[in-house]
Amino acid sequence: MTALMLEGILLTIITAATPLLFASIGELVTERSGVLNLGVEGMMAMGAVIGFAVAHTTGNVALGVVGAILAGMAMAALFGVVTLIFVANQVASGLALTLFGLGLSGLIGDAFVGVPGAGLARVSIPVLSDLPVIGLLFRLDPLTYLAIAITIGVSWFLFRMRGGLILRAVGDSHTSAHALGYSVIRVRFMAVLFGGACSGLAGAYLSLVYTPQWTQAMTAGRGWIALALVVFGTWLPRRVLVGALLFGGVSILQLHAQALGVGVPSQFLSALPYLTTIVVLVIISRNRALVRANTPAALGQSFVPDR
Amino acid sequence: MKHILTAATAVIALTIGIGSANAADKLKACWMYVGPHNDGGYSEGHNTGRLMVEKELGDKVETSYVESIAEGPDAERALERLARSGCQIIFSTSFGFMDPTIKVAAKFPDVKFEHATGFKSAPNVGTYNARFYEGRYIAGQIAAKQSKSGVAGYIVSFPIPEVVMGINSFMLGAQSINPDFKIKVVWVNSWFDPAKEADAAKALFDQGADIITQHTDSPAPLQIAQERGLHGFGQAHDMYKFAPKAQYTAIVDTWGPYYVKRVNAVLDGTWKAEQIWDGLKDGIMEMADYTNLPDDVVASAKKTQAEIEAGTLHPFKGPIFKQDGTEAIGEGKVLDDGTLLSMNWYVKGIDDQLPK
Numbered sequence: 001m002t003a004l005m006l007e008g009i010l011l012t013i014i015t016a017a018t019p020l021l022f023a024s025i026g027e028l029v030t031e032r033s034g035v036l037n038l039g040v041e042g043m044m045a046m047g048a049v050i051g052f053a054v055a056h057t058t059g060n061v062a063l064g065v066v067g068a069i070l071a072g073m074a075m076a077a078l079f080g081v082v083t084l085i086f087v088a089n090q091v092a093s094g095l096a097l098t099l100f101g102l103g104l105s106g107l108i109g110d111a112f113v114g115v116p117g118a119g120l121a122r123v124s125i126p127v128l129s130d131l132p133v134i135g136l137l138f139r140l141d142p143l144t145y146l147a148i149a150i151t152i153g154v155s156w157f158l159f160r161m162r163g164g165l166i167l168r169a170v171g172d173s174h175t176s177a178h179a180l181g182y183s184v185i186r187v188r189f190m191a192v193l194f195g196g197a198c199s200g201l202a203g204a205y206l207s208l209v210y211t212p213q214w215t216q217a218m219t220a221g222r223g224w225i226a227l228a229l230v231v232f233g234t235w236l237p238r239r240v241l242v243g244a245l246l247f248g249g250v251s252i253l254q255l256h257a258q259a260l261g262v263g264v265p266s267q268f269l270s271a272l273p274y275l276t277t278i279v280v281l282v283i284i285s286r287n288r289a290l291v292r293a294n295t296p297a298a299l300g301q302s303f304v305p306d307r
Numbered sequence: 308m309k310h311i312l313t314a315a316t317a318v319i320a321l322t323i324g325i326g327s328a329n330a331a332d333k334l335k336a337c338w339m340y341v342g343p344h345n346d347g348g349y350s351e352g353h354n355t356g357r358l359m360v361e362k363e364l365g366d367k368v369e370t371s372y373v374e375s376i377a378e379g380p381d382a383e384r385a386l387e388r389l390a391r392s393g394c395q396i397i398f399s400t401s402f403g404f405m406d407p408t409i410k411v412a413a414k415f416p417d418v419k420f421e422h423a424t425g426f427k428s429a430p431n432v433g434t435y436n437a438r439f440y441e442g443r444y445i446a447g448q449i450a451a452k453q454s455k456s457g458v459a460g461y462i463v464s465f466p467i468p469e470v471v472m473g474i475n476s477f478m479l480g481a482q483s484i485n486p487d488f489k490i491k492v493v494w495v496n497s498w499f500d501p502a503k504e505a506d507a508a509k510a511l512f513d514q515g516a517d518i519i520t521q522h523t524d525s526p527a528p529l530q531i532a533q534e535r536g537l538h539g540f541g542q543a544h545d546m547y548k549f550a551p552k553a554q555y556t557a558i559v560d561t562w563g564p565y566y567v568k569r570v571n572a573v574l575d576g577t578w579k580a581e582q583i584w585d586g587l588k589d590g591i592m593e594m595a596d597y598t599n600l601p602d603d604v605v606a607s608a609k610k611t612q613a614e615i616e617a618g619t620l621h622p623f624k625g626p627i628f629k630q631d632g633t634e635a636i637g638e639g640k641v642l643d644d645g646t647l648l649s650m651n652w653y654v655k656g657i658d659d660q661l662p663k
Binding site for chain 2: 008106255263270
């Protein structure tokens with residue numbers, strides 16, 4: 001295996017992990033506030049279509065990314081209004097959001113099918129990018145840097161800042177947080193919006209960087225994988241990052257294994273990313289106390305202020 | 308979504324009595340797609356055919372479709388819904404719809420069904436298919452002429468006979484030019500997952516392939532080829548606009564004329580279940596313009612195409628040897644359709660192990 005090939009593989013792995021990282025880190029924040037939004041797939045699809053549509057119409061990829069963020073947030077706002085203000089069931093509303101997003105994105109995207117996209121150029125950081133092997137870490141596309149920055153930022157916010165403490169408090173016991181004088185609904189709404197923005201980014205990554213094109217259902221279930229990563233990553237940003245890289249890594253490596261002709265049934269290899277991710281994350285999560293400490297206790301529970 | 312809206316509008320229109328009076332005399336023809344109707348590939352090919360029916364037969368028909376139907380139990384429900392909604396002929400357009408189609412057809416003996424690419428039929432279930440392997444043979448020859456590394460990457464979905472036949476035909480075409488040609492096969496276990504198809508293309512290119520071909524439905528692999536300055540072939544649809552510098556040609560499905568013919572047969576009462584397997588010469592498929600190729604390669608591709616159309620060249624003409632070296636068919640003989648449609652073995656020279 002040459003250095004060039006290794007670099008190619010690593011780069012592909014990072015590309016495969018990025019949309020998962022975006023979506024799962026956003027959902028992590030949402031869930032930490034006690035809200036379970038199963039609409040990730042739908043928000044991603046909307047991010048993908050709006051991102052592509054805006055980038056294509058304006059010719060500006062950056063605007064497309066902004067459009068995708070707003071689209072994800074708009075979808076999330078819809079979910080927020082339904083579940084937080086009208087106190088609808090979160091699971092049902094989230095599923096509905098996914099179906100709605102997939103359908104609506106198809107409708108909006110009809111005009112953009114079969115239109116080639118522009119794509120986003122990679123950014124090279126001088127000097128560092130010339131380093132052997134690890135140099136590739138400094139030659140990524142801007143959105144991947146953003147995903148890493150968001151992950152670090154979220155980790156910092158949740159565990160080092162007062163706002164994060166409040167958010168976690170709301171997610172653990174909304175009645176206590178409410179009694180302490182925090183606006184549970186407001187905190188949760190913002191967390192839901194953040195999740196939407198991240199899902200929008202994940203979608204934009206698919207339609208603008210990964211495969212610069214729009215096709216209906218192009219998210220192909222990645223939103224669900226992101227949801228699973230949050231749970232298996234025990235609501236910790238660093239574990240979600242590991243999970244995303246692991247899932248991305250194994251799904252790329254299994255393709256290479258097939259191309260090399262290792263003689264293992266391809267169905268088994270295709271299932272490998274799911275198996276490995278579950279096994280590894282279950283192993284690193286075997287500390288029960290830590291899992292309990294990190295699971296938002298009020299996850300999925302609706303909150304109705306009594307006064 | 309749009310569909311539900313149209314349906315809802317139609318229902319409302321009918322109930323309030325402004326629906327067209329002769330709606331009942333119209334023949335209702337319905338389609339079921341495995342992917343989105345506008346996937347830029349396989350399902351869009353069928354949808355283009357449906358639009359042609361609408362255009363050609365105008366007032367005599369009313370068409371509708373359901374899309375992104377998963378192969379399996381979902382397909383059965385969707386078919387049943389179509390049959391109950393008054394469809395008189397239903398085209399179920401994916402291999403995996405085969406058993407559901409047969410099952411549902413038994414429940415609705417008055418509805419006519421046509422199933423694409425399968426091999427099971429019934430008194431009210433006809434099958435139709437195109438000899439895509441003819442196009443793949445031409446693609447294989449082009450690949451062998453153009454490849455510098457002598458290795459092509461082949462992205463595939465599921466190990467069904469249709470797919471295996473395609474791989475074999477591509478390889479036989481390539482071997483007719485370069486007997487040592489190699490192909491690397493990657494199964495992505497999906498008909499349509501642009502990101503995964505792109506990953507597979509990257510993996511294959513990273514491992515030394517310089518030509519990509521696929522039996523999956525999205526243009527993503529060609530886009531990767533273009534990004535890397537390499538080449539490949541479009542699948543089911545002319546994917547030129549996605550990768551104008553990368554596409555050599557594409558096997559384009561042109562189901563339209565066939566659909567028009569069959570719907571017409573229902574209209575004039577001559578429809579009966581048939582097993583249709585047409586090829587390049589019948590116009591059920593065509594080769595997209597040969598691009599990004601030197602003139603002599605274009606000329607030889609066109610020559611091969613003409614010979615296939617004339618019937619003087621058959622991709623599966625013996626001698627053909629299986630992967631393990633046993634003879635599949637002797638000198639001068641041609642594999643019969645039954646063998647082709649149940650093909651579950653690779654030809655000699657393919658290193659991949661066929662998933663069972």
